[in-house]
Amino acid sequence: MIAVVLCVLALVDAAFSGFRAFAGRDGRINKRQAKIEAAGVGVVAGLVALALLAVLFLGGIAAGWYSYDELTSAGRRMLVVYALFAALITVGFGAYFSNALEVRSLGTVLVLGPGTLFRPPVILAGALAAAIGSSAAIGAAAFVAAVVMLSVEAILNRRFSAQLAAHPFG
Amino acid sequence: MELSDLIVDFRADGSRHPVEVADAVAALEDAPFASSKRLAERLPQTNGVYDPAGVDGVLLRSHLELQRLAEEVQHGQRVTRLLRPFLDLIDGPKRIVDVGCGLGYLVRYFASTGSLGDDVEVVGFDFNQGLLGAAQKLADIEDLDCNFVAGDAFELETEATLYISSGVIHHFSVPDLPDFFARQHATGAAGCFHFDVAPTWITPLGAWVFHRARMREPLARHDGVRSALRAHTDADLVRSLHEGAPDWEALLFDATGRRMAVLNVMRPVIGMKPDLVGPYRQALGNLARRLS
Ligand SMILES: C[S@@+](CC[C@H](N)C(=O)[O-])C[C@H]1O[C@@H](n2cnc3c(N)ncnc32)[C@H](O)[C@@H]1O
Numbered sequence: 001m002i003a004v005v006l007c008v009l010a011l012v013d014a015a016f017s018g019f020r021a022f023a024g025r026d027g028r029i030n031k032r033q034a035k036i037e038a039a040g041v042g043v044v045a046g047l048v049a050l051a052l053l054a055v056l057f058l059g060g061i062a063a064g065w066y067s068y069d070e071l072t073s074a075g076r077r078m079l080v081v082y083a084l085f086a087a088l089i090t091v092g093f094g095a096y097f098s099n100a101l102e103v104r105s106l107g108t109v110l111v112l113g114p115g116t117l118f119r120p121p122v123i124l125a126g127a128l129a130a131a132i133g134s135s136a137a138i139g140a141a142a143f144v145a146a147v148v149m150l151s152v153e154a155i156l157n158r159r160f161s162a163q164l165a166a167h168p169f170g
Numbered sequence: 171m172e173l174s175d176l177i178v179d180f181r182a183d184g185s186r187h188p189v190e191v192a193d194a195v196a197a198l199e200d201a202p203f204a205s206s207k208r209l210a211e212r213l214p215q216t217n218g219v220y221d222p223a224g225v226d227g228v229l230l231r232s233h234l235e236l237q238r239l240a241e242e243v244q245h246g247q248r249v250t251r252l253l254r255p256f257l258d259l260i261d262g263p264k265r266i267v268d269v270g271c272g273l274g275y276l277v278r279y280f281a282s283t284g285s286l287g288d289d290v291e292v293v294g295f296d297f298n299q300g301l302l303g304a305a306q307k308l309a310d311i312e313d314l315d316c317n318f319v320a321g322d323a324f325e326l327e328t329e330a331t332l333y334i335s336s337g338v339i340h341h342f343s344v345p346d347l348p349d350f351f352a353r354q355h356a357t358g359a360a361g362c363f364h365f366d367v368a369p370t371w372i373t374p375l376g377a378w379v380f381h382r383a384r385m386r387e388p389l390a391r392h393d394g395v396r397s398a399l400r401a402h403t404d405a406d407l408v409r410s411l412h413e414g415a416p417d418w419e420a421l422l423f424d425a426t427g428r429r430m431a432v433l434n435v436m437r438p439v440i441g442m443k444p445d446l447v448g449p450y451r452q453a454l455g456n457l458a459r460r461l462s
């Protein structure tokens with residue numbers, strides 16, 4: 001269960017990463033379809049990242065570095081950090097759908113903008129929470145997971161930057 | 171100084187002149203952060219002269235990121251809700267000129283949504299022809315009905331019912347502002363709405379957060395943060411508007427320091443013919459409370 005929830009959060013995060021990497025690189029006014037596709041590209045990148053991590057974690061279990069139960073209990077601590085962050089972002093995102101321009105701004109100014117800046121430290125904090133009280137092997141695995149998720153956005157940024165360079169006008 | 175002002179040299183006659191890197195760097199001698207100079211030194215160049223195509227690429231990417239910020243804060247809707255009631259007061263065909271339109275986001279937004287009503291022609295005006303060319307291409311891709319005109323705001327002759335701008339007037343020094351307004355006033359326009367960053371206590375922090383979070387191009391980040399530091403005060407704007415456009419009434423929407431101002435960082439200074447002020451307040455409805 002813990003693993004499933006973490007995977008879902010990771011995919012949602014990857015979808016947002018795809019959107020952010022796309023945003024600011026397409027000057028058209030109407031680009032709803034392109035935004036959805038960008039989020040889709042993010043999800044695909046997230047799936048690849050999760051597949052890599054699955055190999056790492058299952059391989060680690062097979063090699064006897066840690067047990068599934070140990071991983072789950074570390075994952076639970078990781079999830080606490082990410083769930084709190086996700087709840088905050090959900091509130092900000094909710095405001096984004098309000099009709100009142102002022103309410104929308106509040107969500108953007110207080111939550112979504114700063115949230116983007118806090119995302120990398122929060123991802124690392126989740127790994128730290130997982131590592132505390134765990135074995136060194138689990139701590140290392142948690143940090144690898146964090147770094148992989150952080151690199152998803154970097155890779156997406158390169159992809160959309162190359163796309164802009166090749167087709168500056170869509 | 172904003173770097174974007176230093177790295178291109180477009181003249182009112184439409185010509186473009188080469189810019190020496192050393193000149194741009196020298197102009198940054200007193201810049202508060204060394205990073206400004208370093209950035210100017212690193213922009214695309216050949217033999218000590220900025221490379222026009224390279225610089226245009228940097229500016230295009232920066233303006234795309236600027237458009238993204240405008241989309242995120244729904245700048246188009248914010249401007250529409252103030253302009254539409256004004257335009258509806260005026261009979262017949264109308265023409266809006268967006269001064270310093272850059273990539274023409276607002277112009278294309280109005281053309282695409284038709285949010286300003288029928289019989290409104292939208293024109294983008296800027297002295298940077300590289301950006302105007304890109305704006306026109308973007309308009310063509312979406313088959314939008316709008317035009318772009320090259321020129322200097324201080325030699326403005328393009329006539330309009332209403333002049334607007336966004337994020338432009340902090341590029342001009344306070345002593346230059348009256349002339350900026352006077353040019354528009356002299357064409358016989360009914361008014362102007364110039365949106366720009368308000369210098370609140372939170373503006374520099376907000377600008378830093380958003381340009382960090384949302385922009386990647388170093389020049390865009392740099393200029394975004396600089397612009398917050400150069401924002402004009404309400405008093406300077408109102409005084410300059412009075413001076414340059416003596417027949418217009420000067421108004422502010424969400425004047426700095428009002429509670430809502432933090433949520434409406436791009437607040438407009440507004441000039442309009444005095445007989446329009448009463449009807450405009452009425453047409454604005456509840457929002458009129460935020461006029462001063
Ligand atoms: C910060 S950008 C804002 C662009 C656009 N209004 C927006 O909101 O994205 C400032 C723009 O003003 C233009 N500009 C600056 N000084 C100008 C002048 N004297 N005459 C015409 N355009 C000018 C620049 O070329 C640039 O595109």
